[in-house]
Amino acid sequence: MTLISAFHKRKIITWQFLPKNVMVNYANYLEFLENRLHPEVRKARIHRPLILHDNATPHKQPAVKDFFNQHRWRVLRHPPYSPDLSPPDIDGFVKIKQPHKGKRYQNENELIRAYEETINKINLENSFKGIYMLPCRWESVNQTGGEYIK
Numbered sequence: 001m002t003l004i005s006a007f008h009k010r011k012i013i014t015w016q017f018l019p020k021n022v023m024v025n026y027a028n029y030l031e032f033l034e035n036r037l038h039p040e041v042r043k044a045r046i047h048r049p050l051i052l053h054d055n056a057t058p059h060k061q062p063a064v065k066d067f068f069n070q071h072r073w074r075v076l077r078h079p080p081y082s083p084d085l086s087p088p089d090i091d092g093f094v095k096i097k098q099p100h101k102g103k104r105y106q107n108e109n110e111l112i113r114a115y116e117e118t119i120n121k122i123n124l125e126n127s128f129k130g131i132y133m134l135p136c137r138w139e140s141v142n143q144t145g146g147e148y149i150k
Helices: 027-041 062-071 088-100 108-125 130-143
Strands: 001-009 012-017
Touching: 001 027, 001 088, 012 027, 012 108, 027 062, 062 130, 088 130
Parallel strands: none
Antiparallel strands: 001 012
């Protein structure tokens, strides 16, 4: 299963599991933005979100760019091949996946419930810190000319 998620400060503000064997494409990414993220952004009163995502094909599609322009969301340029800048990659996905390592689930619903419990725990503990690490990491990448940092 594939997880699409959005992070804000120390929380995962929304997420969506795609059905088995469904990959992220611009249509389901745009649906996530419109039906999941946009309502959460409004609810949290985030006036002008700053979006950072990698250079995956769904993120670069004209319809997705139009969505950001229409809602006046700013998109931070993400240097190619820089997963070390992505807050979810820094510690978000590790925190989501780690408790489930080596476990087997009876079915998709059990797996989804287990992951949702983990996400809720991360949010309750405010333990996501990738966003706060971004400014220093961004500066390091710029100083090294885009080289990978640890």
